[in-house]
Amino acid sequence: MSEQAAIDQSQLPNTVSSIVRDLHALGVREGDCLLVHSSLSSLGWVCGGPQAVVQALLEAVGSEGTIVMPAHSGDWSDPAEWAHPPVPQAWLETIYREMPAFDPLLTPTRGMGRIAELFRTLPGALRSGHPQVSFSAYGKHAASIVADHALTPQLGMPSPLGKLYGIGGTKVLLLGALYDSCTAFHLAEALIPGMPVKRMGAALYEEGARTWKWFEDFAYDSEDFVRIGARLDECGEGERPARGQVGQADCRLFGLKAGVDAAGEWLRANRSFG
Template identity: 50%
Template sequence: MSEGEAAAIARTGERPVTIASLARDFAQLGLRWGAVVLVHCSLSRLGWVCGGAPAVIAALERAVGSTGTLVMPSFTGDLSEPSRWRTPPVPESWWPVIRAELPAFDPAVTPTYNVGAVAECFRSLPGVLRSAHPQMSFAARGPAAARIVAGHALGDGFGDGSPLARLYDLDAKVLLLGVGHENNTSLHLAEHRAAWPGKRRREQGSPVLQGGARTWATFTETEYDDSDFSAIGEAFAATGQVADGPVGGGRGRLMYQRALVDFACDWLPAHRGA
């Protein structure tokens, strides 16, 4: 048994977390049949889940039903401009080699990077569609999946040409499972839309397939910064628009994404760069 499993067991309580108990917890939070929901999840923070990541996904699908659509991040931040790597950095002499040799993003094959076991499991399931952005892709399954993942623009991967904007159009929900607002990617859409003193853009790069051939693509995007996302989330929760309750051995937070993004678009100019 790993240390992580031992900690999960200690967090769980009298009974293990199951598909049925998770589905009840999701319903108690307000997740309903037919919902379109973007899920960010830390499996270990939910306690010891009987069945692990597949069980969490099964419970989510039980909650939203056949008419609902699940969406999860399938990010690949390791397929990025090596000069920007900080945790850890790599020698400058490696940069041109990485740009020339890093395998191209393939939505069907490329694994997720640092988004958790549930998202990695989800992106490989039958019927899941994945957007084509080489760093900021999203995976979705359900009636609205094709609309959500289609046409993901290379520049501004969290902007108006992204699945986040399609979720906004659909008035989707965001569900945080065992994670806080620092993981709430929808706030990046607000960063793209809002203005504040000192807002900047940056260059990025990724290996992509064009006409079946690998190439290094460069593009520009907002310089995203999640350092104040927890503060935004706390301020938004104070408006009473976040359902917060137990999920397994952890906590879940459920909210409407459009309301969150609109709130953050007002919050950012008032607090950033002031």
């Protein structure tokens, strides 16, 4: 079936203005600081594709607002762990030696979707300097959010997630994305004593020169994030995430700090640490 034939003829097209209306109905307000995880395909047909969604997000929060999106680059990691596809063992030393250094302006995202990939190229958008789990931001708080992204712990309090945690009223928007995409829950992992650690590596610039650098960080695991989200959805009125549609996408909106704190409580009760 062609893409055109697959369009639901009973639905009006999604546009910048209709997406803004849907975002406001969900609870997004002018001046908001939003951490956005998105799935373009879940919205249905969008007039203008990812560009329209980015424009709608910026319009919804206005000139005093801030939009943040993950700009992770999983290809900048230890090739010995690559599985989709794996590379031959004989290639590893060449990759360690020749992999280009992470460049915030040039390095593409991986697995973040078309909206996040376009957003990182938006004129005026800033990107943090972590070679694997960078974030892009645009707006009032963008510079402070992406500044000084620590190599390790990469998703702890020195990271953009930690900066967002400290900004009062920061919200998480799951724009058609599921709870397993919610990077904020990784901050909860980083704050729990006894989290297991692992060796990681990436090609980066250090003192102006390209190098392959090994480091240790927490063994982050999103496998049970859907269960954490289900627990949030069971909270009482006024505590559970707002839920509604943006286009044809099932979306959620909730306070980042409250979500991280609830995730930490769930993790301490349901995972074994140390």
